[in-house]
Amino acid sequence: xxxxxxxxxxxxxxxxxxxxxxxxxxxxxxxxxxxxxxxxxxxxxxxxxxxxxxxxxxxxxxxxxxxxxxxxxxxxxxxxxxxxxxxxxxxxxxxxxxxxxxxxxxxxxxxxxxxxxxxxxxxxxxxxxxxxxxxxxxxxxxxxxxxxxxxxxxxxxxxxxxxxxxxxxxxxxxxxxxxxxxxxxxxxxxxxxxxxxxxxxxxxxxxxxxxxxxxxxxxxxxxxxxxxxxxxxxxxxxxxxxxxxxxxxxxxxxxxxxxxxxxxxxxxxxxxxxxxxxxxxxxxxxxxxxxxxxxxxxxxxxxxxxxxxxxxxxxxxxxxxxxxxxxxxxxxxxxxxxxxxxxxxxxxxxxxxxxxxxxxxxxxxxxxxxxxxxxxxxxxxxxxxxxxxxxxxxxxxxxxxxxxxxxxxxxxxxxxxxxxxxxxxxxxxxxxxxxxxxxxxxxxxxxxxxxxxxxxxxxxxxxxxxxxxxxxxxxx
Ligand code: ADP
Numbered sequence: 001x002x003x004x005x006x007x008x009x010x011x012x013x014x015x016x017x018x019x020x021x022x023x024x025x026x027x028x029x030x031x032x033x034x035x036x037x038x039x040x041x042x043x044x045x046x047x048x049x050x051x052x053x054x055x056x057x058x059x060x061x062x063x064x065x066x067x068x069x070x071x072x073x074x075x076x077x078x079x080x081x082x083x084x085x086x087x088x089x090x091x092x093x094x095x096x097x098x099x100x101x102x103x104x105x106x107x108x109x110x111x112x113x114x115x116x117x118x119x120x121x122x123x124x125x126x127x128x129x130x131x132x133x134x135x136x137x138x139x140x141x142x143x144x145x146x147x148x149x150x151x152x153x154x155x156x157x158x159x160x161x162x163x164x165x166x167x168x169x170x171x172x173x174x175x176x177x178x179x180x181x182x183x184x185x186x187x188x189x190x191x192x193x194x195x196x197x198x199x200x201x202x203x204x205x206x207x208x209x210x211x212x213x214x215x216x217x218x219x220x221x222x223x224x225x226x227x228x229x230x231x232x233x234x235x236x237x238x239x240x241x242x243x244x245x246x247x248x249x250x251x252x253x254x255x256x257x258x259x260x261x262x263x264x265x266x267x268x269x270x271x272x273x274x275x276x277x278x279x280x281x282x283x284x285x286x287x288x289x290x291x292x293x294x295x296x297x298x299x300x301x302x303x304x305x306x307x308x309x310x311x312x313x314x315x316x317x318x319x320x321x322x323x324x325x326x327x328x329x330x331x332x333x334x335x336x337x338x339x340x341x342x343x344x345x346x347x348x349x350x351x352x353x354x355x356x357x358x359x360x361x362x363x364x365x366x367x368x369x370x371x372x373x374x375x376x377x378x379x380x381x382x383x384x385x386x387x388x389x390x391x392x393x394x395x396x397x398x399x400x401x402x403x404x405x406x407x408x409x410x411x412x413x414x415x416x417x418x419x420x421x422x423x424x425x426x427x428x429x430x431x432x433x434x435x436x437x438x439x440x441x442x443x444x445x446x447x448x449x450x451x452x453x454x455x456x457x458x459x460x461x462x463x464x465x466x467x468x469x470x471x472x473x474x475x476x
Contacts, residue, residue: 158208291364404444
């Protein structure tokens with residue numbers, strides 16, 4: 001059995017800000033159960049992690065982590081949950097804070113985490129053959145694994161969940177946080193800055209990203225976030241593997257967060273919706289389609305397009321709810337919108353997993369007109385709850401949502417191509433027309449019911465990548 005160590009900054013059910021947590025929380029299960037790999041996960045021990053979990057953790061050991069000229073202590077904890085072993089690295093100074101990101105020293109915090117992961121490898125009775133790091137926060141582990149070789153034969157994979165976030169710092173941190181020879185600067189520098197993501201792209205044996213379309217898009221300047229040159233250089237080792245979702249966890253027939261469980265019945269979705277409207281204080285209007293957005297409130301999610309057309313759209317007989325937190329500009333806009341349309345719109349500006357599930361269960365349409373979208377899990381969760389996605393054709397949205405075609409009867413959602421507000425408005429108007437046409441609507445829902453996005457195929461693809469990397473002599 002091969003040993004794979006996942007390194008990441010978030011993971012369900014312990015800590016989540018977005019889709020990364022869903023992936024790190026569910027892919028190991030699929031790899032372990034279906035591909036017979038021994039997958040373990042290492043994470044920072046944030047203060048935000050609930051005591052329910054902290055109380056179950058076993059203390060393993062403490063050690064010093066050398067960060068340039070400084071030493072910082074790390075404690076290592078372990079927890080087995082659902083047959084997966086999780087390790088947690090604690091340090092009060094770096095991780096006992098509110099929330100998990102957004103501090104001036106985030107770069108330093110995750111460089112510390114990466115050094116601590118390397119040091120942990122000396123203390124664990126577990127020898128990974130592959131280190132699989134996710135996003136920039138874990139990127140430095142890839143570079144250190146390659147340079148310091150804590151385990152000689154260990155290979156590395158780096159998965160890009162979002163290229164926009166790269167962990168960029170002034171170049172002098174190379175001297176402040178590392179004890180490496182100057183010859184290693186070139187592999188960690190990009191555009192005159194220290195760059196955690198670039199360090200991983202330079203050093204990883206293989207690079208993956210979370211959808212085939214995004215894997216192509218990021219080699220071009222529009223989607224390449226200034227680093228497409230590096231991705232082109234490594235294009236022989238760059239692969240897109242579509243994310244799946246945990247279909248047991250996101251299951252409307254058993255989800256305990258819902259008012260009423262259901263398989264496909266619209267009647268039960270309606271029962272959920274009636275109760276939801278009471279919960280969030282928006283009058284329920286029979287017969288109107290409900291459109292929702294659940295997201296981090298950032299430009300990436302196409303919110304400028306939404307902002308541009310929402311007043312016009314709300315002139316029609318529709319209702320709209322948004323759940324999200326993020327940029328104050330968007331929070332203010334949506335709060336104001338809700339106050340201007342008390343009978344039609346509501347904005348809940350918080351992160352609330354339970355409410356998110358009830359929204360997915362109640363809505364007719366899920367809007368995701370992203371500017372770019374590495375994979376997107378929300379549209380997959382929406383489909384799982386029989387809610388029709390309306391997306392822009394980019395990244396993983398393009399790979400998972402096929403626009404409904406009245407002539408062929410094919411398609412599980414709606415889409416538009418250009419990043420243009422009126423294209424979004426046109427497609428939204430078209431959704432109203434299809435919703436009102438019983439035959440077309442029923443046909444579309446049949447396609448939605450058939451959509452499947454479990455981890456099965458993608459876990460197999462990852463297992464193949466690992467197998468190709470591990471020399472046969474050490475496959476256990
Ligand atoms: P990203 O990773 O870019 O944030 P994804 O679509 O891949 O986008 O994943 C987002 C995940 O976070 C989904 O599980 C979605 O339901 C969840 N989510 C986003 N915002 C909220 C919120 N305010 N409350 C609850 N869940 C949220």
